[in-house]
Amino acid sequence: MPLHDHTPNSDAPLSIRDLTVAYHRQPVLWDIDFDAPPGRLIAIVGPNGAGKSTLIKSVLELLPRLSGEVSFFGRPFAEVRQRVAYVPQRTSVDWDFPVNVLDVVTMGLYGRIGWCRPVRATHRREALAALEKVELAEFAQRQISQLSGGQQQRVFLARALAQQADLYLLDEPFAGVDAATERALIELLRQLRSAGKTAVVVHHDLQTAAEYFDDVLLLNLRVVAAGPMAEVLTSENLRRTYGGKLALLDQVGHEMSLRGRR
Amino acid sequence: MKTVCHHPGWLVSVVLIWIVWGTPSQASANDGPVATSQAMAILSYNTRIVLAGTALLGACCGAVGTHLFLRRRALLGDVVSHAALPGVCLAFLVQESLQPGSGKSLGGLMLGAGASALAGVACLEGIRRTRRLPDDAALAIVLSLFFGLGVVLLSIIQRLPTGSAAGLADFLFGKPAGLLLGDVLLIGGLSAIVLIVCGLLWKELLVVSFDAAFAVTQGWPVRALDLLVVLLVTAVTVIGMQCVGLLLVVALLIIPPAAARYWTDRVGTLILVSSGIGALSAASGVLLSAITPKLAAGAVIVVCAAAAFVLSLLFGFQRGAYHRWRQQRRAQRHAGRHDLLRASFELVERKLAESNATDDVTVPGWSLAQLETMRSWTPGRLPGLWRAAIRDGFVRADAAGLYHLTAEGARQARAAARQHRLWELYLIQYAGRHPVDVDPDADVAEHMLDPLIVRELESLLQPDHAANRVPASPHDAPARATPQAEATP
Numbered sequence: 001m002p003l004h005d006h007t008p009n010s011d012a013p014l015s016i017r018d019l020t021v022a023y024h025r026q027p028v029l030w031d032i033d034f035d036a037p038p039g040r041l042i043a044i045v046g047p048n049g050a051g052k053s054t055l056i057k058s059v060l061e062l063l064p065r066l067s068g069e070v071s072f073f074g075r076p077f078a079e080v081r082q083r084v085a086y087v088p089q090r091t092s093v094d095w096d097f098p099v100n101v102l103d104v105v106t107m108g109l110y111g112r113i114g115w116c117r118p119v120r121a122t123h124r125r126e127a128l129a130a131l132e133k134v135e136l137a138e139f140a141q142r143q144i145s146q147l148s149g150g151q152q153q154r155v156f157l158a159r160a161l162a163q164q165a166d167l168y169l170l171d172e173p174f175a176g177v178d179a180a181t182e183r184a185l186i187e188l189l190r191q192l193r194s195a196g197k198t199a200v201v202v203h204h205d206l207q208t209a210a211e212y213f214d215d216v217l218l219l220n221l222r223v224v225a226a227g228p229m230a231e232v233l234t235s236e237n238l239r240r241t242y243g244g245k246l247a248l249l250d251q252v253g254h255e256m257s258l259r260g261r262r
Numbered sequence: 263m264k265t266v267c268h269h270p271g272w273l274v275s276v277v278l279i280w281i282v283w284g285t286p287s288q289a290s291a292n293d294g295p296v297a298t299s300q301a302m303a304i305l306s307y308n309t310r311i312v313l314a315g316t317a318l319l320g321a322c323c324g325a326v327g328t329h330l331f332l333r334r335r336a337l338l339g340d341v342v343s344h345a346a347l348p349g350v351c352l353a354f355l356v357q358e359s360l361q362p363g364s365g366k367s368l369g370g371l372m373l374g375a376g377a378s379a380l381a382g383v384a385c386l387e388g389i390r391r392t393r394r395l396p397d398d399a400a401l402a403i404v405l406s407l408f409f410g411l412g413v414v415l416l417s418i419i420q421r422l423p424t425g426s427a428a429g430l431a432d433f434l435f436g437k438p439a440g441l442l443l444g445d446v447l448l449i450g451g452l453s454a455i456v457l458i459v460c461g462l463l464w465k466e467l468l469v470v471s472f473d474a475a476f477a478v479t480q481g482w483p484v485r486a487l488d489l490l491v492v493l494l495v496t497a498v499t500v501i502g503m504q505c506v507g508l509l510l511v512v513a514l515l516i517i518p519p520a521a522a523r524y525w526t527d528r529v530g531t532l533i534l535v536s537s538g539i540g541a542l543s544a545a546s547g548v549l550l551s552a553i554t555p556k557l558a559a560g561a562v563i564v565v566c567a568a569a570a571f572v573l574s575l576l577f578g579f580q581r582g583a584y585h586r587w588r589q590q591r592r593a594q595r596h597a598g599r600h601d602l603l604r605a606s607f608e609l610v611e612r613k614l615a616e617s618n619a620t621d622d623v624t625v626p627g628w629s630l631a632q633l634e635t636m637r638s639w640t641p642g643r644l645p646g647l648w649r650a651a652i653r654d655g656f657v658r659a660d661a662a663g664l665y666h667l668t669a670e671g672a673r674q675a676r677a678a679a680r681q682h683r684l685w686e687l688y689l690i691q692y693a694g695r696h697p698v699d700v701d702p703d704a705d706v707a708e709h710m711l712d713p714l715i716v717r718e719l720e721s722l723l724q725p726d727h728a729a730n731r732v733p734a735s736p737h738d739a740p741a742r743a744t745p746q747a748e749a750t751p
Binding site: 024057060061062078081084086088092093094097098099100103104107110111113115116117118119143145159 | 332334393462463465466468469471472473475476478479480481482523526527528529532
């Protein structure tokens with residue numbers, strides 16, 4: 001194991017040090033070290049069960065960590081929540097919920113509106129502006145159960161955009177969306193990049209990863225390699241990421257996750 | 263005012279606070295010799311007090327229940343209410359031992375009920391944390407354990423020499439007739455608090471219900487808000503135990519929001535409608551049992567709520583069975599008219615080619631039999647569609663008994679044919695379908711095309727727009743075994 005710097009990188013939008021996660025049936029993550037460079041589009045790529053979503057969730061404190069440190073813009077997450085926007089997998093919510101598209105996008109502003117304060121017309125206008133960016137303004141009043149998969153994904157992105165964050169963490173935004181939505185999403189991500197924002201995206205398609213993203217984190221329960229796309233996406237690295245499971249790592253991981261159960 | 267409207271929780275609170283403070287005073291004001299009419303005679307002072315209290319409770323249950331319902335945690339209400347029973351019994355024993363005869367003072371019983379309900383939920387959470395048991399098993403265990411404990415205590419109390427134990431079992435099925443003015447004020451005050459909390463934290467509860475993971479990343483204390491919902495449910499259970507009874511209060515928590523869901527797709531309206539249904543069924547239950555002696559009011563309230571549910575299921579504006587049936591019928595009628603107009607257009611198109619007429623309206627008329635050959639119709643369908651088209655003014659008959667399109671009919675028919683052919687062209691050019699087998703597909707899909715998609719098709723296939731020109735049928739080029747091919751010499 002190469003020696004590495006154990007102090008978090010204070011410039012990086014996201015800096016992960018020695019993160020280990022083992023929690024109830026989620027894939028186990030080992031000693032993750034990663035710095036997300038600012039103003040880049042970064043893909044997290046790896047096979048099924050490699051812990052891509054687990055990484056995002058544990059970074060955001062949705063899953064407990066066994067050890068390790070994560071900082072955002074050099075600060076703990078609790079201090080900079082509003083600068084970090086999370087776009088969960090769209091299948092994680094009930095789309096039959098009795099709200100319309102604008103309501104969902106407005107939820108991205110709740111944090112800024114604050115406790116017990118009502119949503120006002122200005123907030124609604126802001127949410128509508130976010131919807132315009134994802135080209136769904138005319139769907140604002142539509143009940144969310146009437147959306148297609150791609151539209152659902154764009155609504156989620158609009159909710160994150162409404163938050164006006166500096167770092168965007170997207171969990172499988174391209175899963176099961178139509179080609180038009182995929183193009184629209186990547187176009188939006190590029191716009192974010194030109195505005196100096198950073199996006200970390202869980203992605204499952206190697207082919208498009210090279211085309212869409214600047215950097216890549218190859219993950220398979222551990223960081224196989226990370227850095228600029230051209231340097232990292234070598235056949236050797238891909239073989240190490242995708243080629244066969246490491247039997248011992250797997251077994252120890254399973255036992256740890258049993259112990260990590262609460 | 264505008265912000266209040268945008269924030270339905272506030273509105274609910276305002277309206278209900280008004281009811282809380284408004285109704286009892288009104289009730290007492292009317293309680294004079296003026297109340298001589300029959301209705302007033304039936305509604306004795308006591309009944310009116312009970313009515314106000316239970317209606318408030320119903321509204322409160324409807325509002326809190328909506329949050330349970332949206333979180334899909336309806337059974338939590340069951341656990342809370344069953345787990346409250348041992349608390350009621352223990353509180354009775356404590357009060358009785360402190361001051362004999364005061365065992366049934368409502369405040370103390372409520373406190374005990376609330377405490378043991380929360381203990382039940384804590385047990386449930388404890389079991390859930392071990393992650394060894396599925397949720398439903400944990401629910402069943404806690405619920406029956408606490409309820410069993412309560413029944414044991416109840417039977418012990420009933421064997422005590424004190425006479426005041428009689429009627430403690432009323433808390434199981436409710437007996438609103440026993441409510442006193444003081445009880446109603448207590449219930450009203452607590453309801454108001456519950457509704458104010460619901461109103462103030464409406465936005466926070468909503469985001470946690472919809473997307474808890476997102477709410478966590480936004481810094482909302484999801485666990486605390488979860489606990490708050492438990493506290494609210496406990497509060498309404500405790501408030502409701504005398505009116506509806508512990509065993510039935512869960513019905514008043516869950517049935518109103520479930521019924522309201524058939525009427526609306528907006529959560530704000532959902533809460534309002536749910537509160538309304540709750541209040542109405544509680545009030546009508548009390549009224550029914552007041553005019554019919556020996557009817558268990560708590561149970562009648564639940565039956566009323568169930569009736570409201572069945573009505574909603576059948577006639578709800580958003581999802582009711584009748585609404586869905588009508589929607590489907592409208593779609594069918596629309597599709598039928600579309601087919602008829604398109605067939606008419608194609609017939610007219612052919613006649614235009616054959617005759618020297620200059621436009622759609624002046625071409626020679628045709629008979630129904632001719633139209634029948636234009637496409638395959640669902641057996642028996644054509645005459646009905648035809649009559650509808652005549653009634654709608656799309657088609658008229660001339661003196662010779664032949665039919666013509668009216669100006670409006672010609673316009674509509676042209677649009678229908680155009681939409682159909684654009685869709686066919688799209689399928690052929692972009693989806694790689696062969697002209698011969700494209701027609702049935704086009705038929706199915708085109709009835710669902712909304713204007714937005716039609717516009718997109720236009721820009722894709724007819725960039726020149728050519729004044730709503732109808733493209734030629736793609737079927738005309740390859741020979742096709744239709745009357746069209748035979749008729750063209």
